[in-house]
Amino acid sequence: MARGRGRVYVVGIGPGDPSLRTQASVDAIRESSTVIGYTFYLDLVRDLLGGKSVVEYGMGEEVKRVQRAIELAQSGEVVSLISGGDPQVFGIAALFYEYMARNGIDVEVYTVPGVTAALAAASKLGSPLSSDFAVINLSDLLVSRDEIALKVDSAARGDFVIVFYNPAKLDVVRMAMGIVARYRSEHTPVGIARNVYRRGEKIIITTLGMWQNYSGYIDMRTTIIVGSSKTFTYRSYMVTPRGYRL
């Protein structure tokens, strides 16, 4: 990594536990004089923040975070802009690049990957993502419900394993599960993974017919994995076969 000039690292810090940080993400944060992020994610990397300037923003202040990172980098600082998981997966990375492009900004920037929630949640469930899978954001803040419904329908029709992020609103979750149920049996395995690799972790395996019994565990800290027609459960595992003959 070049030194001496201001630059921005757009860093994914993984799901929470330090053991799931990439070495590159730790290096980027260590090298930075300023670390910018949403308070909840900054708390997950507090151990790396000693002696640094820390800029905390609340939810909904994403554009401000990007502007601040750019200003600081332009004044010669090394800045980490952090996201949970991976910064490209419903994180801050695209906003940063889009803001640069819109405003004709030329600042040195690196995307540092992280372990995204889909992979973290899947690891707790065994191997549910081992065939083709689709990752769908259920937040209707930036995307319309019609668009969400179309994507869920396409993924369900294509028999993809489906990972739902941002299941904040239960009516949207109900809509999405209802669409999948048009194509898949009520026995289809469903994994509900809340706060994976963080305090309060909860992992549940249920089915497309029964998931609503566990809706109390579904919120902004939860990732849901709906199996394909081939996914099965064995003991406490959820498995999607790749097709090997046994």
Ligand code: SAH
């Ligand atoms: N950039 C992040 C995702 C941001 S969107 C990533 O790559 O993981 C936020 C959503 O991610 C949450 O609503 C939840 O669906 C999921 N998520 C993030 N961290 C999680 C965790 N530790 N456990 C369960 N779900 C998580």
